[in-house]
Amino acid sequence: MSQPAPRGALWALLAGNFVIGTGVMVVPGTLNEISTSLAITVATAGQLITAAAVVMCLGAPLLAAVVAGWDRRHLLALTLLWYAAGHVIAALMPSFGALLPVRMLTVVAPAIFTPQAAACAGMLVPPEQRGRAVTFVFLGWSMASVLGLPLGALIGGHLGWRMAFTAIALLSLVSAVSIWLTLPRGIRPAALTAAAWSRVLRSPVLMGIVSVTALQGGGQFVLFSYFGPLLKQNFGADPTTLSLMWALFGAFGLVGNMLVSRFIDRAGAGRMVLLTSSLIALSLFLWPWAGSLPWLAAVLVPWGLGCFATNSAQQARLVGLAPALAPGSVALNSSGIYIGQAVGAGLGGWLLANDAVAWMNWVGFTLLLLAIGLSVAIDRSRRAA
Numbered sequence: 001m002s003q004p005a006p007r008g009a010l011w012a013l014l015a016g017n018f019v020i021g022t023g024v025m026v027v028p029g030t031l032n033e034i035s036t037s038l039a040i041t042v043a044t045a046g047q048l049i050t051a052a053a054v055v056m057c058l059g060a061p062l063l064a065a066v067v068a069g070w071d072r073r074h075l076l077a078l079t080l081l082w083y084a085a086g087h088v089i090a091a092l093m094p095s096f097g098a099l100l101p102v103r104m105l106t107v108v109a110p111a112i113f114t115p116q117a118a119a120c121a122g123m124l125v126p127p128e129q130r131g132r133a134v135t136f137v138f139l140g141w142s143m144a145s146v147l148g149l150p151l152g153a154l155i156g157g158h159l160g161w162r163m164a165f166t167a168i169a170l171l172s173l174v175s176a177v178s179i180w181l182t183l184p185r186g187i188r189p190a191a192l193t194a195a196a197w198s199r200v201l202r203s204p205v206l207m208g209i210v211s212v213t214a215l216q217g218g219g220q221f222v223l224f225s226y227f228g229p230l231l232k233q234n235f236g237a238d239p240t241t242l243s244l245m246w247a248l249f250g251a252f253g254l255v256g257n258m259l260v261s262r263f264i265d266r267a268g269a270g271r272m273v274l275l276t277s278s279l280i281a282l283s284l285f286l287w288p289w290a291g292s293l294p295w296l297a298a299v300l301v302p303w304g305l306g307c308f309a310t311n312s313a314q315q316a317r318l319v320g321l322a323p324a325l326a327p328g329s330v331a332l333n334s335s336g337i338y339i340g341q342a343v344g345a346g347l348g349g350w351l352l353a354n355d356a357v358a359w360m361n362w363v364g365f366t367l368l369l370l371a372i373g374l375s376v377a378i379d380r381s382r383r384a385a
Contacts, residue, residue: 009124023172273313284368
């Protein structure tokens with residue numbers, strides 16, 4: 001394998017995650033505009049999030065097996081081209097019924113890219129640097145929240161959601177070229193055998209960590225999915241104000257992920273998961289007392305610090321515990337993220353449709369407490385073993 005300096009490849013993987021993350025979050029960012037444009041309720045539009053999350057949840061482990069022998073340079077570049085085509089086609093859809101299946105096909109790309117990029121990053125560096133490499137690549141999702149999501153919301157608010165989707169398609173093309181030019185050839189993680197998949201699925205520790213991820217995602221997306229409509233309804237936020245709030249949230253998300261990337265190899269992934277999950281739970285607990293936009297901005301700070309950082313810490317936790325099983329465990333962890341999104345968006349939509357908005361933060365808070373308790377139990381059982 002001819003291998004250029006891995007740093008360039010890691011930056012390309014980070015940029016790819018930025019595009020993938022921006023595309024996944026463009027629906028929450030433009031939910032108001034999609035609802036108005038297609039003449040549907042916000043709760044109905046939110047099911048775009050639920051359906052896409054189900055596809056990503058099921059697709060991540062299944063597709064990990066299908067693409068196991070592919071050269072990662074080819075695989076990741078083609079995945080981004082698929083993403084570009086999907087967003088262009090979605091922008092042309094005239095109705096919710098037409099948009100939904102296109103969106104579901106488009107998000108096959110995140111189901112492949114994020115877990116395979118994490119596994120690929122672990123192969124580009126020495127074992128002692130794997131945790132930092134994986135969290136570095138996952139910074140792309142934090143950058144998507146601080147730059148991509150607010151920009152998508154701003155474009156959607158002023159030019160329409162179709163233009164926001166088109167912008168993501170252009171970014172996907174650029175990122176595909178970057179991956180092709182910088183990623184070394186011949187990176188093929190060893191395909192997981194049936195026995196290896198069995199080891200992953202039968203491991204209480206690995207599957208427990210995936211369950212923590214699912215609970216975290218569910219707890220966050222009860223509110224996160226409907227953040228835009230809630231701010232418009234409760235605070236009269238216009239598109240510019242909403243994009244600024246997304247940017248604030250994302251800025252702290254980037255800071256949180258950078259801090260985790262810097263200290264995770266010294267502090268340990270388990271401790272980082274506990275810290276970041278607790279920060280998210282704190283914001284959900286304080287949510288009802290945010291009576292104005294400035295106070296809400298303050299309440300969102302801990303959530304921002306923990307939101308994306310906890311996912312990257314979970315990825316590093318799995319890679320560190322069983323590097324040989326990382327392609328499978330990280331794919332399942334991505335499934336955990338997405339099933340959490342599906343459950344959270346579904347619960348949030350149901351609460352919204354049934355005039356139970358006041359319960360949204362408490363449902364999310366409860367799920368975060370369950371995630372924290374399970375994570376602590378996993379670490380204690382490992383130390384006792």
